[in-house]
Amino acid sequence: MEELARQITITISHAVEILAAVIIGVAVIRALCQYLRLLFFRRNMLSEETIRVSFGSTVSVSLELLLGADVLATAVAPSWDAIGKLAAIAVLRTALNYFLAKELKEIKENANESPE
Numbered sequence: 001m002e003e004l005a006r007q008i009t010i011t012i013s014h015a016v017e018i019l020a021a022v023i024i025g026v027a028v029i030r031a032l033c034q035y036l037r038l039l040f041f042r043r044n045m046l047s048e049e050t051i052r053v054s055f056g057s058t059v060s061v062s063l064e065l066l067l068g069a070d071v072l073a074t075a076v077a078p079s080w081d082a083i084g085k086l087a088a089i090a091v092l093r094t095a096l097n098y099f100l101a102k103e104l105k106e107i108k109e110n111a112n113e114s115p116e
Contacts, residue, residue: 006076013073023058027054027059071090
């Protein structure tokens, strides 16, 4: 029974990692298409800031998913080495997410302040 729970947890962890990678891949393609439209057709309704906010929000969600996947993977193999790696990864991803959210907030505030 314990082995079954371990296998299920590992499978869920891998599925979440794949989901996060797919989300990032789709976001990259979407942002690239929007940016190319902005470059070649100035009539595009989206600004660079809007594209960055959309992409950044998606990356932020993906970072949270990846952190959850790491927690799941560590839950089934709680060695001190794995816990240390999880702590380092958690700190890095949380810091990335914090600064990304801060930058996105500033971009949104600047967009709301600028007259159009």
